[in-house]
Amino acid sequence: MLKIINGGIETVIEDWPGRxxxxxxxxxSSGAFDNVALGLANILVGNPPGEAGIExxxxxxxxxxxxxxVISITGTDMKPTLNxxxxxxxxxxxVKKGDVVKFSHFGELGFRAYIGVAGGIDVPFYLGxxxxxxxxxxxxxxxxxxxxxxxxxxxxxxxxxxxLAGRKLKKEAIPRYSREWVLRAMPGPNTCPDYLTKEGMDxxxxxxxxxxxxxxxxAVRLAEAKDLAFARPDGGVAGGHPSNVLDHAxxxxxxxxxxxxxxxxxxxxxxxxxxxxxxxxxxxxxxxKVGQGTPGRDFVRFIYCTQEEAIQARKEQRExxxxxxxx
Amino acid sequence: xGQRDYNVILxxxxxxxxxxxxxxxxxxxxxxxxxYGAVPRFNLVDSFRVLTINNAxxxxxxxxxxxxxxxxRTNLFHFDPEALSVRDLISAIKExxxxxxxVEDIEFESRLILLPIAFEDSETKKAVEKYxxxxxxxxxxxxxxxxxxxMALCNGVTVEDIKRMVCGTEWYxxxxxxxxxxxFFWPLDPRCAIVVPKYNPxxxxxxxxxxxxxxxxLYVYPTPTGGGYQLFGRTIPIFQFAQKHPLFKxxxxxxxxxDRIRFHEVSExxxxxxxxxxxxxxDYEYDITPGIFKVRDWLDFYTSEEVQRGYKxxxxxxxxxxxxxxxx
Numbered sequence: 001m002l003k004i005i006n007g008g009i010e011t012v013i014e015d016w017p018g019r020x021x022x023x024x025x026x027x028x029s030s031g032a033f034d035n036v037a038l039g040l041a042n043i044l045v046g047n048p049p050g051e052a053g054i055e056x057x058x059x060x061x062x063x064x065x066x067x068x069x070v071i072s073i074t075g076t077d078m079k080p081t082l083n084x085x086x087x088x089x090x091x092x093x094x095v096k097k098g099d100v101v102k103f104s105h106f107g108e109l110g111f112r113a114y115i116g117v118a119g120g121i122d123v124p125f126y127l128g129x130x131x132x133x134x135x136x137x138x139x140x141x142x143x144x145x146x147x148x149x150x151x152x153x154x155x156x157x158x159x160x161x162x163x164l165a166g167r168k169l170k171k172e173a174i175p176r177y178s179r180e181w182v183l184r185a186m187p188g189p190n191t192c193p194d195y196l197t198k199e200g201m202d203x204x205x206x207x208x209x210x211x212x213x214x215x216x217x218x219a220v221r222l223a224e225a226k227d228l229a230f231a232r233p234d235g236g237v238a239g240g241h242p243s244n245v246l247d248h249a250x251x252x253x254x255x256x257x258x259x260x261x262x263x264x265x266x267x268x269x270x271x272x273x274x275x276x277x278x279x280x281x282x283x284x285x286x287x288x289k290v291g292q293g294t295p296g297r298d299f300v301r302f303i304y305c306t307q308e309e310a311i312q313a314r315k316e317q318r319e320x321x322x323x324x325x326x327x
Numbered sequence: 328x329g330q331r332d333y334n335v336i337l338x339x340x341x342x343x344x345x346x347x348x349x350x351x352x353x354x355x356x357x358x359x360x361x362x363y364g365a366v367p368r369f370n371l372v373d374s375f376r377v378l379t380i381n382n383a384x385x386x387x388x389x390x391x392x393x394x395x396x397x398x399x400r401t402n403l404f405h406f407d408p409e410a411l412s413v414r415d416l417i418s419a420i421k422e423x424x425x426x427x428x429x430v431e432d433i434e435f436e437s438r439l440i441l442l443p444i445a446f447e448d449s450e451t452k453k454a455v456e457k458y459x460x461x462x463x464x465x466x467x468x469x470x471x472x473x474x475x476x477x478m479a480l481c482n483g484v485t486v487e488d489i490k491r492m493v494c495g496t497e498w499y500x501x502x503x504x505x506x507x508x509x510x511f512f513w514p515l516d517p518r519c520a521i522v523v524p525k526y527n528p529x530x531x532x533x534x535x536x537x538x539x540x541x542x543x544x545l546y547v548y549p550t551p552t553g554g555g556y557q558l559f560g561r562t563i564p565i566f567q568f569a570q571k572h573p574l575f576k577x578x579x580x581x582x583x584x585x586d587r588i589r590f591h592e593v594s595e596x597x598x599x600x601x602x603x604x605x606x607x608x609x610d611y612e613y614d615i616t617p618g619i620f621k622v623r624d625w626l627d628f629y630t631s632e633e634v635q636r637g638y639k640x641x642x643x644x645x646x647x648x649x650x651x652x653x654x655x
Contacts, residue, residue, distance in 0.1 A: 023396045023405060025580045026507045026549075136507050136550065138568050138579075188335035189352035189360040201333045237369045239542075246367050247511060247544070249396030249403035249504065251358035273398060273504025273511070281355025304331045310356035311408050 001066035007147040009058030012132040013121050013140035016050040019129035023272045028252045030131035030268050033291030037075040039321035041116025044072035044092040044167050046159035049321040051120035052130035056113045059105035065095045070118045070164040076110030078103040090174050092167040109177035110292040119155035135269040173325035179298050181289040183282045184305035190277035200229035213296040220265040247275045254282035285313035338417050345430040351417050359404040373400040374501040375433050375622050383423040397502035437585045437620035443593040446560040447473050450534040458530045467653035474557040481523050483648030492519035497587040508549040508566035508580030518637035527655045529555035536561050563601045572609040
């Protein structure tokens, strides 16, 4: 088990692919914001890649281990320490009862760090997933972010601890982070010629958008797209602005919602239905990058992707999040 | 870089009989949106069709189809593209669309749920006060601490008329969404079709069970949350995370697509009493009547001279009211 000393800015329990099958009840999937960092953290400690881990956004998390186990730390480099000594990232590390892990803030590149624990995090499944939905206050650990004095239990390790300690990733398996996150995206469902002009669509694919500070696990707001060209003067029966549509389902996770002139990526805990158009969709295999985009600092850029390429990318990601990535 | 292809309409079915044109729109590598009509319209008949096709496609138990999300005139299909190709999914949907020629013949299961409502209750008042205090002190949609007078203004009617219209129609659920357990309800009697603008900017807090309306759509807030609909009262719980009450044993949510709700006015004390008997004593018995919704019967009612005359009268009042009511 783990005793929380400082919950930090926003630390939650998340698994992957999250809570699938409840969109028509207004419940988004939630799940790890960066499923690649969580997946690799799990592989290192011998878990299936979708097992629940600890997701630390921003930083300042601190906790004490109540048992001997093996952990891994992945994601952005928050300068993690164990009993005050730097602890290596992207490898399996032994910890003893009484050891204290401590994080600084998010690193030069990336925004979220993950702790994988042998056996995963033992919280109850809620509607098929251990993921926290912060906006609905359910799932994960009591439906909320972790705070001081919380006791987090671990699952039974999938493999012998002695076989896990010291496992590392191949160098090429460690994801590359940047300040500009290139997201492969497919157009649709609301594009040209009826919703945006061709120039409007080109604008989305040819510009870089800054991630706004008021982003969260539900919505990643991007800088206003002033020159976004709509193909119609207004929303007709749905409302005054051309971005208005009669309420339709949002393709959560990863759709680019156009709210007025503000593009918003709807993500983990996002709304499932609403009255704004959606111009493009970040492909499944690139959703993880959205979780590392730093609000107020980083940019996203969309590049065009076809269905075939997106399916190929899914296969590649599955290979990536497997023991083949171990050194 | 190759040419970008923005044509996302992967396939279409032509208009036939009462079926509007069906568009199959790409919505990412794991989503497909089915939409009725190239030109959007607000017509409940589209929703009856969406739900009918939705049930038929789900009954096929297609491998790789995770879930569907019906909306008023669209349906979103969430699938695993490695197990199910989008082409095969479209074929399966088209098959059902071709089978359903006349929407007038549709009949579907539809429960009638009676919900008590306390108008202008103290919890709603707190939410409105908080909005004025923390978000918008000069909000024109807040009059005497509530939104109901503003709703009356917008529709050119009295507060009593608004209460009568809320309780005077069955409200049809086109499907759940936005927030866990919330349904999107539309008036089946057009003479009760209140229309109001939404908050600008939205609220940061709404109490559990608050009833609001935005545009023509009624919503019951399942849990405390933000929101943008005009608030006028509070009903009983429609959601329970803890799943202690027998109604919520199967699922924490209550409403199903196709349900109808009808409100009747009670005192705030009664609503609070019921909260206790849902969440604590867990012995409150919800008033639910199973039934069948027959589209033909509804169309006969909807298009009848009396209903249409009343609807036109309301539209005239709304047009006059819109001119007087301050913009939000």
